[in-house]
Amino acid sequence: xxxxxxxxxxxxxxxxxxxxxxxxxxxxxxxxxxxxxxxxxxxxxxxxxxxxxxxxxxxxxxxxxxxxxxxxxxxxxxxxx
Numbered sequence: 001x002x003x004x005x006x007x008x009x010x011x012x013x014x015x016x017x018x019x020x021x022x023x024x025x026x027x028x029x030x031x032x033x034x035x036x037x038x039x040x041x042x043x044x045x046x047x048x049x050x051x052x053x054x055x056x057x058x059x060x061x062x063x064x065x066x067x068x069x070x071x072x073x074x075x076x077x078x079x080x081x
Contacts, residue, residue: 003071007051007063008042010070014058015040017069028057 005013015025026036030053038044039054046054051063060066 004067005070006042007046007066008040010067011054011058012040013070014066018058020058025054025057029053 015022020028022036022040023033026033029036029050031050035044035050036054039046039050055061055063055066058066060069
């Protein structure tokens with residue numbers, strides 16, 4: 001299992017971290033709250049247009065930015081010997 005979040009997990013985590021409600025993000029992205037709930041629960045995948053609208057509503061251009069924002073930064077670098 002990967003440590004990287006899925007799009008659905010990252011979307012929900014970043015939305016919550018920014019203090020946004022599902023209704024607010026849905027309105028900003030131009031989708032219904034019901035559709036956003038289904039995306040966040042990974043019941044459906046967003047189409048390309050919805051995917052881009054959700055990213056834009058959170059201030060991102062690329063999905064990798066969203067995924068990076070959802071992963072906590074490592075506090076210590078690993079030492080190699």
